[in-house]
Amino acid sequence: MSEYFSNIKASAVTIATGMSITLKHFFNAIHRKGDAGIDDPDYFRQVDGLCTLQYPREAVPVPVNSRYRLYNDIEDCIGCGQCERACPVTCIAIETIKVVHEDLAVCGKTSGGQQKKFWVPVFDIDVAKCMTCGICVSVCPTECLVHTPVSDFSEFDRQNMIYHFGNLSRLEAEAKKRKVAEQQAQAAKEKQAAAAKAAENSGQ
Numbered sequence: 476m477s478e479y480f481s482n483i484k485a486s487a488v489t490i491a492t493g494m495s496i497t498l499k500h501f502f503n504a505i506h507r508k509g510d511a512g513i514d515d516p517d518y519f520r521q522v523d524g525l526c527t528l529q530y531p532r533e534a535v536p537v538p539v540n541s542r543y544r545l546y547n548d549i550e551d552c553i554g555c556g557q558c559e560r561a562c563p564v565t566c567i568a569i570e571t572i573k574v575v576h577e578d579l580a581v582c583g584k585t586s587g588g589q590q591k592k593f594w595v596p597v598f599d600i601d602v603a604k605c606m607t608c609g610i611c612v613s614v615c616p617t618e619c620l621v622h623t624p625v626s627d628f629s630e631f632d633r634q635n636m637i638y639h640f641g642n643l644s645r646l647e648a649e650a651k652k653r654k655v656a657e658q659q660a661q662a663a664k665e666k667q668a669a670a671a672k673a674a675e676n677s678g679q
C-alpha cells in the first residue's frame with residue numbers, strides 16, 4: 476500500500492517539475508516582445524523565453540562553416556571529374572569536351588593560373604540527392620566547388636532541384652564537338668598518309 480502512494484507522489488512531483496519548467500519558459504516568452512533576437516551573436520546561448528520563430532521573417536541563423544547547398548564557380552572548373560567520381564550518391568553529372576589547340580586562349584585559365592583543357596557543357600548537381608557530405612568539395616583541386624550557407628531551397632518541381640553550372644549552351648557544345656571530330660579525322664588521315672609513305676619508302 477505504501478508503494479502505491481509513493482508512486483502517486485513521485486508522479487505528482489514529476490508532473491509539477493516538468494510544468495514548472497514549461498511555465499517558466501512560457502512567462503519568459505511573454506516578457507520577450509518582438510523578434511527572438513536572431514541578429515544577436517549570442518543567439519544560441521539564449522535559453523529563456525525562446526518561442527516559435529515567425530518563419531520566414533525570422534530564421535535560425537546558420538552557423539559559421541555550415542555545409543549547405545553546393546555551388547560551382549565554373550570559371551575555375553577544369554572538368555577533371557574528381558568530384559563526380561568521389562560522390563557516394565552519384566548526384567553530380569559532368570560532360571566535358573576537349574579544348575582544341577587554337578581555342579586554348581579562349582577557354583582561358585583558372586584564377587590560380589592553370590590552363591583549362593576541357594569545356595564543361597554539363598555540370599549538374601542534383602541537390603535533392605546530395606547529402607552534403609563534402610567529399611566532392613574536399614577533392615576539388617581548384618577549390619571551385621564549395622558549400623554555401625543556403626539551406627532553404629524547397630521547390631514544387633523535383634526538376635528544379637537539379638542545378639546547372641555548365642559553361643556552354645547545347646549548340647555551342649555541338650559546335651565544339653564537331654571541331655574536335657574534324658581535327659581527329661584530319662589527324663587520323665595524316666597518320667595514315669605517313670604510314671603509307673613509310674611503307675612505300677621501306678619497299679624501295
Ligand code: SF4
Pocket residue numbers: 545561562563564565566567600604605606607608609610611612
Ligand atoms: S556533398 Fe557529398 S553527396 Fe553532395 S555532391 Fe558532394 S560528394 Fe555528393
Ligand code: SF4
Pocket residue numbers: 547551552553554555556557558559569614615616617618619620
Ligand atoms: S573536382 Fe573541381 S575542378 Fe574537378 S570537375 Fe569537379 S568541380 Fe571541376
